[in-house]
Amino acid sequence: MTLSRFLIVALTLLGSSLQTQAADKPNILFIFADDQCFDTINARGNKEIQTPNLDRLVNSGTTFTHAYNMGGWNGAICVASRMMLISGKWLWHAEKDHAKTDQLYRQKGRMWPQLLESAGYETFFTGKWHIRTDAAKAFTVARHIRGGMPKQTETGYNRPIEGQPDKWSPFDMKFGGFWEGGKHWSEIVGDDAIDYLRMAKKTDNPFFMYIAFNAPHDPRQSPKEFVDRYPLDKISVPKNFIPEYPYNEEMESGRNLRDERLAPFPRTEHSVKVNRQEYYAIITHMDAQIGRILAELKKSGQEDNTYIFFTADHGLACGQHGLLGKQNMFEHSVRVPMMVVGPDIPRGKKLDTPVYVQDVMASTLELAEAEKPDYVQFRSLLPLIRGERESNYDAIYGAYVTGQRMVTVGDWKMILYPKAKKSLLFNVADDPLEMNDLSEKPEQQAKMKSLFSRLLKLQEETGDEIDLKAPFPGLAA
Numbered sequence: 034m035t036l037s038r039f040l041i042v043a044l045t046l047l048g049s050s051l052q053t054q055a056a057d058k059p060n061i062l063f064i065f066a067d068d069q070c071f072d073t074i075n076a077r078g079n080k081e082i083q084t085p086n087l088d089r090l091v092n093s094g095t096t097f098t099h100a101y102n103m104g105g106w107n108g109a110i111c112v113a114s115r116m117m118l119i120s121g122k123w124l125w126h127a128e129k130d131h132a133k134t135d136q137l138y139r140q141k142g143r144m145w146p147q148l149l150e151s152a153g154y155e156t157f158f159t160g161k162w163h164i165r166t167d168a169a170k171a172f173t174v175a176r177h178i179r180g181g182m183p184k185q186t187e188t189g190y191n192r193p194i195e196g197q198p199d200k201w202s203p204f205d206m207k208f209g210g211f212w213e214g215g216k217h218w219s220e221i222v223g224d225d226a227i228d229y230l231r232m233a234k235k236t237d238n239p240f241f242m243y244i245a246f247n248a249p250h251d252p253r254q255s256p257k258e259f260v261d262r263y264p265l266d267k268i269s270v271p272k273n274f275i276p277e278y279p280y281n282e283e284m285e286s287g288r289n290l291r292d293e294r295l296a297p298f299p300r301t302e303h304s305v306k307v308n309r310q311e312y313y314a315i316i317t318h319m320d321a322q323i324g325r326i327l328a329e330l331k332k333s334g335q336e337d338n339t340y341i342f343f344t345a346d347h348g349l350a351c352g353q354h355g356l357l358g359k360q361n362m363f364e365h366s367v368r369v370p371m372m373v374v375g376p377d378i379p380r381g382k383k384l385d386t387p388v389y390v391q392d393v394m395a396s397t398l399e400l401a402e403a404e405k406p407d408y409v410q411f412r413s414l415l416p417l418i419r420g421e422r423e424s425n426y427d428a429i430y431g432a433y434v435t436g437q438r439m440v441t442v443g444d445w446k447m448i449l450y451p452k453a454k455k456s457l458l459f460n461v462a463d464d465p466l467e468m469n470d471l472s473e474k475p476e477q478q479a480k481m482k483s484l485f486s487r488l489l490k491l492q493e494e495t496g497d498e499i500d501l502k503a504p505f506p507g508l509a510a
Contacts (some may be wrong), residue, residue: 058153058239059376060339061397062330064323065243066316067111067161067250068359069345071100071368073316081269082313083262086324087370090343094374095382095418101367102347102390103495104432104439108290109163109181110359111250114346116164117391119145119171121409124432125496131165143406145394146172149241152403155233159225160218160245172243174232176225179218179245183210185252190294195303203311204257211247211254219248219255219315223322227329234333241397244326248319249349251295253311255318263313268306271353273466276300278355283453285360285436292358305352312351340375340400342393354467362431362439362448363467373414384417386424387441430491435499440488447472447484451504456481482508 072079076088077096103124105113116127120143144166146156150173158172161179169175186201186208193199206212213221226244233240248255276299281287288298296304323343330336348366350356359366369390395413398405405413416422431439438449444462449455458472458481471477485508489501502509 056153056237056239058402059400060233060239060335061149061154061241061400062326062339062341063241063243063393063397064326064341064343065160065245066319066343066345066370067245067247068347068349069249069316069369070348070351070365071098071370072365073249073313074370077370081263081267083317084320086320086327087343087372089327090341090372090374092381094341094372094378094380095384097371097373097388097414097417098383098385099387100344100369100371100390100392101387101429101431101441102369103430104362104367104437105347105360106434108292108358108360110433111161111163111181111346114390115162117389117411118346118394119164119166121145121391121394121406121411123410123495124430125498126410129496143408144171145397146241146243148398148403148406149401152398152401153238154241154401155236155238156241156243157229157233158243158245159229160222160243161247162245174229176229177218177221179247182247182250183218183252185210189252191297192295193304193307194297195301199307203252203254203260203314208252208254210252217255217318219246219319219322222246223325226326230326230329230333230335234335239338239401241401246319246322249312249315251292253308253315255311255315259314259318259321260311262317263310265306265310268310268313270302270305271466273353273468274300274302274305275355278361280450280453280455281355283436283450283455285434285452286356286358290358290360292360293356295357296352300352300355300357308357309351312349337376340373340378340397342371342373342396344371344390344393345369346390360433362433362437364446364461364465367431367439373418378418382418386417387429388412388414388417388425389429392425428487428491430488430495430497432495432497438488438497438499438501440484440491442484442487445480445484447481447488449488449501449505451499451501454504456505456508458484482510485509 075084076091102114106128116131156172158175162168163181168178188201211218347359353365391411399413412425429441446459448457456472457470459467
C-alpha cells in the first residue's frame with residue numbers, strides 16, 4: 034500500500050470512528066424564554082397561571098428553584114444575559130467581548146454552539162438572538178433570527194387607564210408586534226423546531242437545538258382564547274404592589290425607561306392586573322408551543338436520548354414594587370425558572386442551591402464530553418443534580434449599569450444604590466417578597482459589613498470596576 038493510500042484509509046477510519054462516537058452522544062434541546070419570572074409556573078406554586086407543559090418538565094426532571102441572572106450593562110438586560118450564555122463569561126468580562134466584532138468568536142470558534150459543533154453536534158437555532166455575533170454563521174442551521182422585540186405601537190404604552198377605553202388589544206393583529214402574516218412569533222418558533230426535529234431523524238450526528246422564544250416579552254400579545262382564560266377578577270394584585278418605587282431615578286430604572294412606560298404612573302391596581310393578565314396569557318400561549326415541540330420530540334423517537342433545559346434570560350417585575358421591567362435587583366427580576374430533564378435526571382427533584390442561568394452552557398459541554406475552555410467561568414449543573422457537589426457558588430452577584438449592585442449569601446440579600454447612597458437588606462427566607470428592609474437595624478450592621486466585603490470580592494471576579502467604598506464608607510469600615 035502506498036503512503037498516500039495509507040493516509041486516505043487512516044483518515045477515513047478516523048472520521049468513521051469520530052462519527053460513531055458523536056452518534057453515541059445525547060441530543061440537547063435548550064428552550065429559552067424571555068422576561069419570564071421564576072414565579073410563573075403552576076407546578077411551582079402559582080395557581081393563577083396555566084402551564085401544563087412546563088409543569089410536565091417540573092414533574093419529569095430536576096428544578097433549580099434559585100436560578101439567577103447577573104444583570105446587565107444597559108436597559109436591554111437580555112443582551113447581557115445572552116452574551117454571557119454564548120461566551121461563558123461573567124457579566125463585565127462578557128461586556129468587553131460584546132463590544133468587539135462578531136469575528137472574535139467566529140474565527141476562534143469560541144461560541145457555545147461552535148464548541149458543541151466541534152464535539153460532533155449539528156446545531157440549530159430559531160428565535161431571539163439579540164447579540165452582535167451572527168447566529169446564521171454560528172449555527173449549522175438557523176431560521177427566523179429575531180432581534181430584541183417587534184416595534185411596539187405608542188398605544189401600547191401608558192395603559193390601561195381605569196375608566197377610559199383601552200385603545201390597544203393583545204389579540205388584535207392590526208397592532209403588528211408579534212403578529213406576522215396571521216401567525217404569532219411563538220407559533221413560528223414552534224413550527225421551526227418541529228420541522229428541524231423531523232430533519233434531525235435523518236442525520237447520524239446528535240443535535241443541539243437553541244429554541245429562543247421572544248415571549249413573554251412585551252408587547253404581551255396572544256390569541257384571544259388565551260387572554261380569555263384569565264378574567265381580570267381572577268387576577269390578584271401582588272402583595273408587594275406599591276404605586277411607585279421611591280428610588281426609580283437613582284437606580285437608573287426611572288419613568289423614562291421603556292419597560293416602565295408600559296403602565297401609567299402612579300401604578301394602579303387595575304393597570305397591574307391587566308398587565309399580569311396579558312403576561313400570563315402569552316406565557317400560556319408559549320407553553321402550548323412548547324407542548325407541540327415536546328410532542329414532536331416524543332413522536333420522533335429521540336426523546337429517550339435527549340436532555341432538555343428550560344430557563345429564561347431574566348425575570349420581570351410586572352407590577353411588583355411599583356415596577357414593570359427587569360432593570361432591578363429584586364428576586365422577581367433576577368430569578369428565573371430552570372428545569373433539566375433527561376435520561377438519568379431525577380424526576381420531581383427540587384434543588385434550592387443558587388445557580389446562574391448561564392450554567393446551562395457548561396452543563397451541555399459536559400454532556401457532549403467537550404472540553405470546557407479556561408475562559409468559561411460558569412459551572413455545570415450536573416454535579417449538583419448527581420449529588421456530587423452541594424453548591425456551585427457561595428454567593429450570588431447582581432448589577433445593573435452603575436446604579437445598582439446586589440449580593441446574596443444564604444438567606445441574606447443586600448442591594449445597593451450607589452447614586453442614592455442607599456442600602457437595603459432582606460432576609461429572603463423570611464421575607465421572600467422583599468417588603469421588610471432591615472438595613473437600618475442596629476443588630477444587622479455586622480451582617481451588612483460581611484455582605485459588603487463579599488460583594489467587593491465578587492466585583493473583582495466579575496470585572497466590576499465601579500467604586501462602592503466611596504458611597505458606602507460605613508460598610509467598608
